[in-house]
Amino acid sequence: MSDLGPSSHASAPEPREPTSTNARTPRQRRALRVVxxxxxxxxxxxxxxxxxxxxxxxxxxxxxxxxxxxxxxxxxxxxxxxxxxxxxxxxxxxxxxxxxxxxxxxxxxxxxxxxxxxxxxxxxxxxxxxxxxxxxxxxxxxxxxxxxxxxxxxxxxxxxxxxxxxxxxxxxxxxxxxxxxxxxxxxxxxxxxxxxxxxxxxxxxxxxxxxxxxxxxxxxxxxxxxxxxxxxxxxxxxxxxxxxxxxxxxxxxxxxxxxxxxxxxxxxxxxxxxxxxxxxxxxxxxxxxxxxxxxxxxxxxxxxxxxxGDMGDAVDVKIPTVGSGEKKFDSGQVGALVTYLILAERIPLKEALTATDTWTGDAYLGFKRDDVVCARVSYATESGSAALLTTAFEDWIDAAPGSTATVERSGNQVIFESCDPGKDAELTNDASTKALELVATRGYVGAGIIQAGAPAPVARCFARRMIEEYSVADLTDPRFGADDPEFAKRIQGFAADCR
Structure with missing residues (x-):
């Protein structure tokens, strides 16, 4: 994987670490979260x-x-x-x-x-x-x-x-x-x-x-x-x-x-x-x-x-109901990370990340309709931000002509539904690695600004401005912007705007 670290530019570690030997474990039905x-x-x-x-x-x-x-x-x-x-x-x-x-x-x-x-x-x-x-x-x-x-x-x-x-x-x-x-x-x-x-x-x-x-x-x-x-x-x-x-x-x-x-x-x-x-x-x-x-x-x-800061409590979102002719087999939470990866497979990465930043909670239902596996997700979003997530899912649906997925908005809630289109459908841009690089880079930029003494709101604003304006390749290059007065001036402008 590409370099994702802060000043040291440490690369994201390859998956390498199981946590037990071959012990049989209880059957678990939680299918769609990171681990x-x-x-x-x-x-x-x-x-x-x-x-x-x-x-x-x-x-x-x-x-x-x-x-x-x-x-x-x-x-x-x-x-x-x-x-x-x-x-x-x-x-x-x-x-x-x-x-x-x-x-x-x-x-x-x-x-x-x-x-x-x-x-x-x-x-x-x-x-x-x-x-x-x-x-x-x-x-x-x-x-x-x-x-x-x-x-x-x-x-x-x-x-x-x-x-x-x-x-x-x-x-x-x-x-x-x-x-x-x-x-x-x-x-x-x-x-x-x-x-x-x-x-x-x-x-x-x-x-x-x-x-x-x-x-x-x-x-x-x-x-x-x-x-x-x-x-x-x-x-x-x-x-x-x-x-x-x-x-x-x-x-x-x-x-x-x-x-x-x-x-x-x-x-x-x-x-x-x-x-x-x-x-x-x-x-x-x-x-x-x-x-x-x-x-x-x-x-x-x-x-x-x-x-x-105070991370507060998790937002309580009700699991979507089972409709007529549907049979539930799973439920849980998709989560912010997997939601971001879903969007990132079909729409521009920065649009996917901006939309996912509105996430405040979700609840998901896995069900079968006519033996086809489907999922229905109810999303809670920040006040006034549901339209942003809705638009992102609409763009995601439009990026796959013939998709039967749907999305609708009600207040601050977004309901997204999608079914397995079958093994013949071409669905992804294979963008998950770059998606991970983008969000990790933003995180490390923010951490660096915290280390420089800035408060969290300023660091968050600055990190978002940086990934809006520059590529991951630029931001993970230790020599990027060196001896460039125009770059330094622009960075100072970002910092001033974020105060």
Whole structure:
């Protein structure tokens, strides 16, 4: 993926981190949220289904850290400003043994799980996220297996590393995973996610678990990046070279995987890091507050500066009703992030992001009509902004001639409905990677302005002006605008306008 970081221009991490080994998990019907896609498709494997499970009675801890790991434990404690309560077990596995822990054999799926996958594939087509006959199980399975260097299991509280030795390319990843162990010990992550996920498992409209997961990933990636930046220039260059080589191998293995799959798996890392960077830029100690009082929904991933103020409570939106001749099979919340990705597949990215910025909540119904999978979403928007989201969905519908999708507006509410058009329809622009780059860049620009001492409203205004006026390629180029007095003058004008 392209560079998405702030001054360091750290690239968005490839999806690489399951949270448990091949433990069978409860069947879950939440099909269309950022990590829920992975839950449904990879219900038996690494993924957030097992993330919820914990077997405390069976968990044991070593008396001391593995000597190979201890230096990185010290680094994590220093960079994160917290101490471990106890060591955790770390195991090193050769490539073949490691991959067995992050992949699932399709033969292990039962009838209900296979039906879940088919429904999810239909929903992805209904929302224009994929086209054609895509096997999402294989896509998520391949992405998880190919991009994984190490993982922390919230199930048995242990770390597993690919390789019998700690390779240079895996060291920052190890810091990331150790940060998860520290988070779990200090903030009881798995049990809290289990409680947050209960409502979602029952079909209630919520993306609060997704917001917390993104903060968990973003904080760990932030600490890993601090570690990278603490290295000497020579060591950092060597690590970057090793990571690039490993990433190149992974990308080769990932050819053919739909971009939206990689985007859904990578978004919590890139966008969660933007949230934690914004908070840390104001006061590093405030990052703990994100764990103690997580955002009520995933809109914070599109606007990280929300985390700097009172995020309030989630907006209560009622699940759309089932009509005559319709059979419900799912319900929940699409969320701000997936709504943005849906729009971004057919309309200009900046229009999609501006429209999604009006999102204040939604509730979605998955149903079948004449055996065709459909979804109906009720959106709540900021006061006076429903027309903006309605227009965006109208443009999205117009971009696919012959589409049977509909959208209507009532006050501040927008009702959107779409059905699976079938495997022969061409639906997407394959734009999810660029969509992620755009919103992540905006987040990091805002975090940088916070670090410079500006209040959140000024930083938000400035970041939006910057992405309106300049491309992602420009804004992620460390030399862009250097020694250009006209550029400096224009930037000063933006800052003055936003005060």
């Amino acid at each position: 829920i896609a992975a839950i449904v498709v990879l219900g038996l494997v690494a993924g957030t289904g097992a993330f919820f499970l914990r077997s405390d009675d069976a968990t044991s801890y070593p008396d001391q850290w593995d000597a190979r790991i201890k230096p990185y434990v010290d680094i994590v404690e220093e960079e994160r400003g917290l101490t471990f309560k106890h060591p955790v077990k770390v195991r090193f596995l050769d490539k073949d043994a490691f991959e067995k822990t992050v992949r699932t054999d399709k033969k292990d799926l039962d009838k209900d799980e296979r039906e879940d996958i088919r429904e999810t594939e239909s929903l992805f087509r209904a929302f224009g996220l994929i086209s054609g006959d895509v096997d999402l199980f294989d896509a998520f399975n391949d992405a998880s297996g190919s991009g994984t260097l190490a993982y922390y299991s919230f199930d048995n509280r242990s770390i597993t590393v690919r390789g019998t030795k700690l390779a240079l390319a895996s060291r920052a990843t190890l810091v990331h995973e150790l940060t998860h162990a520290l988070q779990d010990q200090r903030f009881d992550i798995a049990d809290r996610l289990k409680k947050l996920g209960k409502r979602a498992e029952d079909g209630a409209p919520t993306t609060e678990p997704d917001a917390l997961r993104a903060i968990v990933e973003g904080d760990a990636e932030r600490v890993a990046n601090l570690y990278r930046m603490s290295l000497t220039k020579k060591k950092r260059k060597a690590m970057q070279k090793a990571e690039a080589a490993d990433s190149g191998d992974s990308l080769e293995e990932m050819k053919g995987i739909p971009k939206v799959v990689l985007t859904l798996l990578g978004a919590p890392y890139a966008l969660g890091q933007a949230v934690t960077e914004a908070v840390a830029a104001q006061d590093a100690d405030d990052v703990d507050g994100l764990f103690e009082n997580p955002p009520p929904d995933d809109s914070v991933l599109l606007d990280p500066l929300k985390a700097l």
